[in-house]
Amino acid sequence: MALTKPIKSLWEIPREERFVGGHAACQGCGAALILRHLMKVVGKDAIVVNATGCMEVISTLFPRTAWRNPWLHLAFENAGAAASGVEAALKALQRKGVLDKNRYIKVVAIAGDGGTFDIGLQSLSGMLERGHDVMYVVYDNEAYMNTGIQRSGATPYGAWTTTTPVGKKFRGEWRPKKDIVGIAYAHRIPYIATANPAYPIDMINKFIKAYNTRGPSLVHVLAPCTPGWRIPESKSIEVAKLAVQTGMWVLLEIENGKPKVTVKVRKRRPVREYLKMQGRFRHLKDEDIKKIQEMVDKYVEEINRWVGEEAIGPVEEK
Amino acid sequence: MAVVEEKPREEQLPTRKKKIAATGSDAAAYAVRDADVDVVAVYPITPQAPIAENIAQMIADGELDAELIHVESEHSAMSAAVAAAATGARSFTATSSQGLELMHEILYIASGLRQPVVMALATRALSAPINIWNDYADAMGMRDTGWIMIFSENVQEVYDNLVQAFRIAEHPDVLLPVVVTLDGYILSHTTEALEPLDREEVLSFAPKRPRGYRPVLDPDHPVTIGVLGAPNWYQEIKVQQALAMRESRRVIEEAGKEFGKRYGREYGFIEPYYMDDAEVAIVTLGATSSLVKAAVNRLREQGVKAGMVKIRVFRPFPAEELAKVLENVNALGVLDRAVSFGGALEGPLAMEVLSTLAVRGVMKPFINFIHGLGGRDIFVKDVVEMYQKLLEAAKSGKSVTRTLFYGVRSRKGHVI
Ligand SMILES: Cc1ncc(C[n+]2csc(CCOP(=O)(O)OP(=O)(O)O)c2C)c(N)n1
Ligand code: SF4
């Protein structure tokens, strides 16, 4: 059974596993952890549509599968369209009496940042704009990990990837991250949220809300990737937590157009602490870090203005 | 072997049905309506657009109870159609030319996942230069995608082929997607007499099978569709797909025969025309066949023993049928409306026909003609001229090794 009411403690997380162990994700993979919790929330009556990417590859090496739910993968750039097709089929079959009209079956689309921000953006836009009843979860590890850590539209400023390498002339990614929440917001969909596995209760409650939304919803989850971010296996949650505490990742919720910060940060940690933990930012010089701090300050200011309160406070140097 | 004999069709009809005036696009939409399709995902393109519009109107009028997904591209159209089929719905799409090219990636996924999607393809030339008129470049480009491919010669065939397509695609021994072509404009926009079937008839001929007869996305029976197939399994999966394509021959043949028994219009893999005593023959596809038939008629009046073979089912390719019917000709031509640039022969159909014969040890003086690209009119006199070339080849016993482009506006003449 899917969860319908918000949870207050970790003890309320269902024990049942629907995305089961034995898959081939790296140790410390944030995305796999996210999916595990997602599936606990959505329960049995959900059909999963997965875009090509790490999560698809690690979970379905024939003849094994990590999925105890019906699961469909077609290609990289079409999770939105494929989810639309499943949802339309369910609707038609229920209306025609082939499927039980009174049983609610949710369509859950899962895609990486590449499959969402870049190559899958058109398909996602179509799905959102047409109002399909689909819950879309984007796990954002900030690069094309499956193909070997190439940059995506979600790669943050300054990050090393294999296609934004560090050299004499260029030093990592030189463009800021694309605003996927803003793009989803422009589609006027009923529910949008950002989440982070270091805040599991907040993340799960957002999954619950997205599940219980009728119409399109999008949850954008930060997914630490140990090889891609060059962090030790044991540090992914710590890094993810710092992303929130530095204001690099703000935990947001936009319900029917109304934005809200769900995890307020009274005093921010400096971005340096987040950057210094990760090998992908190792090359950054003081002035680069200063620039990133300024970018985050500006972002935080925008968010505070948007939500109409100082949800994220100023930086507190230790 | 199911070969349609040339008999006046009215004589065969068990019951006379009402005929209506319809374009190929109308016929396609009627077939979708009568087959009670559940999900339609379409993106408009010329000359397919009237199919999409007709279906939308039928849904708006309550004549068809289906979900119409107004996808934002053909890539998404095919993706949604495949996903709907994977959910257990009867699913349909239609496209042309550039749209088919945009779908291309998902065409292989439809067949690889064994999803019985049915598609109508209003054939059209490919860019560049952009051109909205008929040829078979788009259809030929999907020949290796694992789809069953059926060509229609007239509006009635568009309807009949689509009705059969649902039965073939969803047959448990097949489970492959099926495309039915209609020549862009020539059929899609041209009004002919059409005899549609009653809906109950269609649903008894192409029944909707009980849910669960094939694995579908169902929370009570969860399946993983679209796995990663490593080298230790990929080949077996692909060989199974090839075997399913072979197996589909039986199902296609049965469908064509039973259609004939029920409704008086029998369909085979090929349709021979005056082939019993033909000395020279041309093989072709689609509505172009009508044109070639007209040329054959003219030559027959002059006492020339000309014949024609129309290929109705292009995939799986009717190799046995073709080899048999061509056994006794003295020279053979293939009329292509597509170019395989730099190919061993530049006509894709010619390559298929020739390898069919060669592997069976049937060697005939051979000429590959290409004409009618991008809607260039093929005149009956052009085809008559092709037959004359074949008569020369028959006499000399020699093939023309170079593919001949006909109807070209060139200082060197109209044959290049
Ligand atoms: C059309 C197409 N282009 C490229 C690829 C190669 N490819 C597969 S997964 C992938 C990257 C996926 O990135 P993302 O969506 O961020 O997921 P991740 O691997 O990071 O989990 C790429 C480029 C593909 N499968 N299909
Ligand atoms: S590469 Fe990154 S996203 Fe992919 S499985 Fe490993 S940790 Fe997870």
Ligand SMILES: [Mg+2]
């Ligand atoms: Mg990624």
